[in-house]
Amino acid sequence: xxxxxxxxxxxxxxxxxxxxxxxxAISGQMSFGQQGFFALGAxxxxxxxxxxxxxLLPALVLGVxxxxxxxxxxxxxxxxxxxxxxxxxxxxxxxxxxxxxxNVRYTRRIGDRVVGPNAxxxxxxxxxxxxxxxxxxxxxxxxxxxxxxxVILFYFLxxxxxxxxxxxxxxxxxxxxxxxxxxxxxxxxGFTVAAGVAGLAGGLFIHYSSYIDHDMVALPLAIASxxxxxxxxxxxxxxxxxxxxxxxxxxxxxRTLHGAREFIYxxxxxxxxxxRPRGIVDEALVxxxxxxxxxxxxxxxxxxx
Amino acid sequence: MSTVLLDGTxxxxxxxxxxxxxxxxxxxxxxxxxxxxxxxxAYGSTxxxxxxxxxxxxxxxxxxxxxxxxxxxVVSVLVGLLxxxxxxxxxxKGHELAPLMTTIGMxxxxxxxxxxxxxxxxxxxxxxxxxxxxxxxxxLIRPDYLAILVVSVVSFSAIFYLLYxxxxxxxxxxxxxxxxxxxxxxVSVRHVNxxxxxxxSALAGIIGFFAAVSVGSARPEMAAWLTGKGxxxxxxxxxxxxxxxxxxxxxLGVLEFEAVWFLGSSYRDILAFAILFLVLIVRPGGLxxxxxx
Numbered sequence: 001x002x003x004x005x006x007x008x009x010x011x012x013x014x015x016x017x018x019x020x021x022x023x024x025a026i027s028g029q030m031s032f033g034q035q036g037f038f039a040l041g042a043x044x045x046x047x048x049x050x051x052x053x054x055x056l057l058p059a060l061v062l063g064v065x066x067x068x069x070x071x072x073x074x075x076x077x078x079x080x081x082x083x084x085x086x087x088x089x090x091x092x093x094x095x096x097x098x099x100x101x102x103n104v105r106y107t108r109r110i111g112d113r114v115v116g117p118n119a120x121x122x123x124x125x126x127x128x129x130x131x132x133x134x135x136x137x138x139x140x141x142x143x144x145x146x147x148x149x150x151v152i153l154f155y156f157l158x159x160x161x162x163x164x165x166x167x168x169x170x171x172x173x174x175x176x177x178x179x180x181x182x183x184x185x186x187x188x189x190g191f192t193v194a195a196g197v198a199g200l201a202g203g204l205f206i207h208y209s210s211y212i213d214h215d216m217v218a219l220p221l222a223i224a225s226x227x228x229x230x231x232x233x234x235x236x237x238x239x240x241x242x243x244x245x246x247x248x249x250x251x252x253x254x255r256t257l258h259g260a261r262e263f264i265y266x267x268x269x270x271x272x273x274x275x276r277p278r279g280i281v282d283e284a285l286v287x288x289x290x291x292x293x294x295x296x297x298x299x300x301x302x303x304x305x
Numbered sequence: 306m307s308t309v310l311l312d313g314t315x316x317x318x319x320x321x322x323x324x325x326x327x328x329x330x331x332x333x334x335x336x337x338x339x340x341x342x343x344x345x346x347a348y349g350s351t352x353x354x355x356x357x358x359x360x361x362x363x364x365x366x367x368x369x370x371x372x373x374x375x376x377x378x379v380v381s382v383l384v385g386l387l388x389x390x391x392x393x394x395x396x397x398k399g400h401e402l403a404p405l406m407t408t409i410g411m412x413x414x415x416x417x418x419x420x421x422x423x424x425x426x427x428x429x430x431x432x433x434x435x436x437x438x439x440x441x442x443x444x445l446i447r448p449d450y451l452a453i454l455v456v457s458v459v460s461f462s463a464i465f466y467l468l469y470x471x472x473x474x475x476x477x478x479x480x481x482x483x484x485x486x487x488x489x490x491x492v493s494v495r496h497v498n499x500x501x502x503x504x505x506s507a508l509a510g511i512i513g514f515f516a517a518v519s520v521g522s523a524r525p526e527m528a529a530w531l532t533g534k535g536x537x538x539x540x541x542x543x544x545x546x547x548x549x550x551x552x553x554x555x556x557l558g559v560l561e562f563e564a565v566w567f568l569g570s571s572y573r574d575i576l577a578f579a580i581l582f583l584v585l586i587v588r589p590g591g592l593x594x595x596x597x598x
Contacts (some may be wrong), residue, residue, distance in 0.1 A: 030402065077586040083401070084344055088540050089585040092578040095533070099575040219529050223409055230406045262417030269410030270391055277400035 005136045009208050011248045012143035016150055016201035017221075018228030018240030023154070023194040025229055026163075027187050028170035029082060033042040033074075033090030033220045034198040036097035039217040041199025042206040043101060043117055049128040049207065050115050056128060056207065060146075061201035064196045071195025075188040094222060102214045122213025126206050143204050150197055154237040155194075166190055200223075215275060231272055233279030235286035237291055307541035315444045318589040324358065324558020325457035326515055330531055331538025331550035332464070333508045339481045339545035340501045346408040347388045351506055354382030356513030356523045357419055360428055367536040370433040378510030384415065385506025389499060420525050427524035430517040453515050460511060467491070467504070468547065477501060481545065536565035537581050543591025552592055 024031040043065035048059035078089050100188055101123075107116035110125075116124045129139050157163045159166045168176040175184050207213045224247075232243025250268070254261040276282060330352075337345045359377035383387035392407035434448040453524045458575050468474040480497045516531060517523045538557055542549025553598040557577060584591065 019393055025402075031407075069398045077583075084544065085540065085585055085589060087537050089582055091536070092585070094583045095578045096575060099571075099578070103575075105569055219533070222410075227406065227409065230402050234402075258421070262413055266410040266413035266417070268406045270412070273403045273407045273410070274395055276404035277397050305562065 002136060004217060005140050007248065007252050008140050009136070011244055012140070013205050013208065013230065014224065014242035014248055015241050016197055016204075017146055017225035017242045018232065019150060019154060020194045020198040020201065020239060021225050022229035022237060022240040022277070023157075023166075023190050023197065025067050026233055027190045027219045028173070029079070029191070030084075030226070031085045031090040031191070031194070032087050032226060033092070033094035033219040034194065034225050034299065035217040036090075036094035037071060037195040037198035038202035038205070038225075039094075039097050039101060039212070039214075041067045041202030042071055042217075043123060044199070044210045045203030046123050046126045046206040046212070047116070048108075050110075050126045051128070056142075058204040059128075060200060064068045065204070067199025068196035072188065073229045075191035075195075078185075079184065079191060082300045091219075091222060094217070098214045098217050098305065101217075111126055120214070122211055122216075123206065124211040126210050128207055130210070137233065139208060140241050143208070146200060150242070158237060159192075162186070162189070198289050203290050229267065229278055231269060233276075233280045233285070234279030235278070235283040239281035242254040244281070311443060313563065316440075317559055317568045318444055318446065319450060320559035321555055322446075322454045322558070323458070323562065324555035326355070326453045326540050326553025326554070327534055328551045328556050329457050329460060329508065329512050329515075331542060331554045332461070332547060333505045333512065334535040335540045335542065335545060335547055335550040336464075336501060336508075337505050337548070338539065341393065341498060342403075342481075343393065343404040344408070344485075345388065345392075345449030346405065346416060346532065347411040348505070348535065349528040349530075350412045350511040351381055351384045351388060351522070352509040352516065352531050353419065353508040354384045354415055354513075354526040355506075356430075356517040356527065357423070357428070359510075359514060359517075360523060364433065370431055373431065374510075374514055376396065377514045378493070378507050381510035381513060382503055382506040385502045385509065386499070388528060391549055394495075404539065410474065412572070416528055423525070425525050427522040428507040430520075431520050433517065439534065445531060449515070449519050452460070453519070456511060456515070460508065464504075464508075464547070474589040511519075523590060528597075535578060540581060541584055541592055549591055556592070572577070 017038060020034045020037070021031055024034075041060075043063075044066045045059040045063035048054040048062050049056060054062070065268050074093055075092075078086060078093065079087055087134050101117060101119055104117045105119045108120050109115075113125045113189065115125045134142075165176070165181050168179075168181060169183050169186050176186075202212075228241040228243035228249060230243075231247060233239030247265070250266060251261065254264060257264070272280065317504055328345070333343070333352075334348055335347065337343075353376040357374040360378055362372050388411050390407065392411050393404060396403055418429075432449075434452050436448075438445040438447055439451065442565045443572035466474075467477060476497050477500075479490070480494055480589065484494050487497075495556040512531070513527075516527060534557070538550055540553075541556060542551070542553030560580065561573050561577060565573050567578070
């Protein structure tokens with residue numbers, strides 16, 4: 001049971017990271033730096049509960065706000081470049097954050113423990129959920145609740161005018177600007193919200209695992225977060241959710257296979273891309289599914305008499 | 306000469322020599338990117354696979370370093386061809402992200418195979434150039450860095466000759482410029498792609514050899530480290546510009562060595578990425594790039 005609770009928590013947190021990359025991706029950009037916002041959210045939320053004695057909710061909110069604010073600051077200059085340049089620029093940002101935390105020391109002795117970011121030792125002893133007697137199952141509930149909130153946000157975002165603008169920018173930036181869309185503003189908006197979502201994932205993660213260090217927010221996390229939406233599909237927010245569930249679930253269920261596990265993981269990604277280059281839930285699939293829904297059919301205009 | 310100036314100059318020389326190594330990595334990434342317009346994230350793993358494979362004859366037969374060097378190159382080429390076959394050949398056209406993902410898949414496959422076979426332990430690499438520093442006037446120079454300098458100059462000359470003086474080079478540049486137009490004029494794009502993979506993978510073998518020699522061991526962390534440096538150099542120089550990769554590599558080498566000497570090693574990587582970020586924003590096309598992002 002504990003095992004499944006742990007997997008569920010990891011899936012919830014990684015799904016948020018996947019959604020974060022997805023939101024950048026639907027405006028046609030690719031970010032390899034969401035782990036930087038994840039780290040910012042984790043450190044801020046961890047500091048808030050462990051050192052400043054805040055309640056979990058304001059701590060998470062603080063993490064989200066700081067991550068989003070940094071996203072806004074980074075997004076303005078960074079989104080001047082696109083494509084591979086942006087991927088590499090954002091990866092550079094992620095590495096800067098990681099290396100900064102590798103050097104930051106801000107600790108206090110609480111009881112017999114040294115709490116706080118401690119350079120290469122990482123940030124240990126974030127014991128909020130243990131001290132409050134929150135069980136892992138209850139904490140899984142908190143993670144899933146947060147995920148549901150994010151998914152509802154995405155659901156409405158996709159159906160809103162703003163969502164349409166993001167898609168329009170992906171399709172053709174010039175055409176989008178011709179019909180009066182402020183391309184930069186739309187892209188920076190998407191990037192900022194995405195940074196906030198990654199920060200939320202980070203804040204939830206540090207309270208789940210009770211510690212974080214710079215190794216946990218390096219290139220492998222960047223690759224994982226990018227893999228979920230591209231594997232799962234960029235047609236709808238269901239894609240990254242599916243990607244996170246499928247890939248984390250796969251990794252866990254193959255745990256007994258040792259060496260072969262990662263091999264199958266890698267081979268599966270290659271095969272999926274060969275047959276479905278835009279992921280499993282691509283735009284074509286989304287349109288087809290929408291066609292099946294009776295709700296959609298009812299809204300179709302009545303045939304002309 | 307004051308000590309600061311003296312130290313600064315010594316680090317400049319070291320930086321330039323090590324920068325040649327960065328230029329080799331960046332050059333490999335750049336050639337692939339220039340021709341394919343795609344990004345091969347498995348390149349670092351190709352390099353690592355070669356470096357590990359080179360150790361097999363050494364451990365089995367106690368083979369000399371030359372055999373190690375040749376094995377490294379041969380295995381890198383084979384792995385490169387595997388990457389081309391699995392990740393690029395059958396991919397449908399017009400999807401930017403798919404090749405990124407397939408090479409990530411390949412990266413995972415290669416890295417994990419190596420980790421599985423070696424239990425993630427670093428393997429000792431022979432030191433063919435000794436570890437005695439050479440004195441050049443007042444400066445001390447590492448012999449393996451000197452070897453890197455010589456081999457890079459030879460490799461770059463060979464690549465420049467190939468690119469600008471041979472039929473294949475012309476075909477490569479034609480495909481890099483306009484693949485469809487080149488195809489119409491009778492250049493086999495697939496042929497050029499495969500040969501580009503052979504060329505860059507042979508380069509990967511050379512890189513792998515020196516990467517392992519300069520730290521004294523082959524380690525699984527190599528791949529990520531090489532990929533990071535390769536990307537930084539490629540972007541600094543301008544995507545797809547081969548001379549740009551050389552300039553970018555030298556610049557990064559000098560910068561890192563001076564930073565380590567004057568600021569301490571913890572600032573080395575931060576500085577590299579900060580510069581990368583700034584260059585991207587101020588000059589999105591890279592130092593020598595002409596294409597805008």
